[in-house]
Amino acid sequence: MRIDLHTHSTASDGTVAPAGVVEAAADAGLDVLALTDHDSAAGWAEATARAAELELTLVPGMEISTRHEGAGVHLLGYVLDPTYPPLVEELDRVLAGREARLPGILAGLAGAGVVITEQEVLDQVGEAPAIGRPHVADVLVARGFAADRDDAFQTWLEPGRPGFVSRYATATADMIRLVVEAGGVAVIAHPWGRASRRVLDLAALEGLTSSGLTGLEVDHHDHTTSDRATLRSIAESLDLVVTGSSDYHGAGKVGHALGSETTAPEQYERLLAAADLNASGSGRQVPAVVGR
Ligand code: AMP
Numbered sequence: 001m002r003i004d005l006h007t008h009s010t011a012s013d014g015t016v017a018p019a020g021v022v023e024a025a026a027d028a029g030l031d032v033l034a035l036t037d038h039d040s041a042a043g044w045a046e047a048t049a050r051a052a053e054l055e056l057t058l059v060p061g062m063e064i065s066t067r068h069e070g071a072g073v074h075l076l077g078y079v080l081d082p083t084y085p086p087l088v089e090e091l092d093r094v095l096a097g098r099e100a101r102l103p104g105i106l107a108g109l110a111g112a113g114v115v116i117t118e119q120e121v122l123d124q125v126g127e128a129p130a131i132g133r134p135h136v137a138d139v140l141v142a143r144g145f146a147a148d149r150d151d152a153f154q155t156w157l158e159p160g161r162p163g164f165v166s167r168y169a170t171a172t173a174d175m176i177r178l179v180v181e182a183g184g185v186a187v188i189a190h191p192w193g194r195a196s197r198r199v200l201d202l203a204a205l206e207g208l209t210s211s212g213l214t215g216l217e218v219d220h221h222d223h224t225t226s227d228r229a230t231l232r233s234i235a236e237s238l239d240l241v242v243t244g245s246s247d248y249h250g251a252g253k254v255g256h257a258l259g260s261e262t263t264a265p266e267q268y269e270r271l272l273a274a275a276d277l278n279a280s281g282s283g284r285q286v287p288a289v290v291g292r
């Protein structure tokens with residue numbers, strides 16, 4: 001059984017539509033796919049419908065922007081009720097922060113002689129609720145200011161570069177509680193990924209575990225072999241589920257092919273068991289895992 005629990009579509013900053021991600025997952029020989037667009041459930045319906053047709057298991061999820069000790073932490077929430085009002089309210093705040101930062105990004109770029117318009121970025125965003133720097137990056141590439149997304153980030157969009165503007169994010173512990181109250185399970189995405197500053201050490205993760213954290217994404221492109229070994233032992237000591245995933249973005253991110261990193265079946269089963277427990281404890285109506 002091949003399981004990939006973290007992917008993006010055009011419902012956020014991936015380049016492939018939700019149904020297309022499901023098709024590509026089936027082609028890649030995956031049995032279980034989670035669609036985890038940024039801060040939104042917008043892609044779930046389309047992905048779920050296509051997964052049912054292809055007899056692939058689709059785990060509805062989202063990758064939520066949070067902050068811990070001043071560092072950005074991406075939190076994967078799975079099988080949560082996306083209509084739970086306190087969660088909706090907080091996600092709206094995050095999405096508004098993404099929108100509010102765009103003029104600042106454009107002004108910063110313009111100050112460096114790179115003039116692009118808000119409309120060009122919005123054309124890249126399309127229907128996606130979350131405006132991300134990758135959308136800006138795609139405009140920079142199209143306009144010849146960068147070779148690809150990676151180059152656009154390194155030259156223009158990373159902290160310290162002219163187009164970087166920080167934005168609102170929920171405190172990680174608070175968002176974990178909201179995910180659990182919404183009947184879902186929370187997993188820290190790429191805990192020691194590139195922007196993490198490694199604030200999530202054993203003590204921090206122990207604290208988040210008492211807030212209701214269920215798992216750690218250990219097998220991720222951004223983690224070295226030794227990071228993975230250390231994270232795995234931390235997960236074991238805190239009894240956290242260990243996941244692995246591609247963080248697929250279509251053509252938007254190289255080295256992140258579907259199924260390039262996977263989750264072990266027994267860890268996936270533990271995750272679903274925890275999800276069932278949280279769902280019944282919450283009293284919320286959570287979405288079905290199609291094909292389960
Ligand atoms: P934002 O959501 O605006 O904070 O942008 C973060 C998104 O950009 C995440 O989905 C990352 O995967 C993506 N990202 C960050 N750095 C890079 C990079 N160097 N190349 C391509 N995508 C990146």
Ligand code: ZN
Pocket residue numbers: 008012013014038249
């Ligand atoms: Zn992304």
Ligand code: FE
Pocket residue numbers: 063074189190
């Ligand atoms: Fe992420």
Ligand code: FE
Pocket residue numbers: 006008063247
């Ligand atoms: Fe991601």
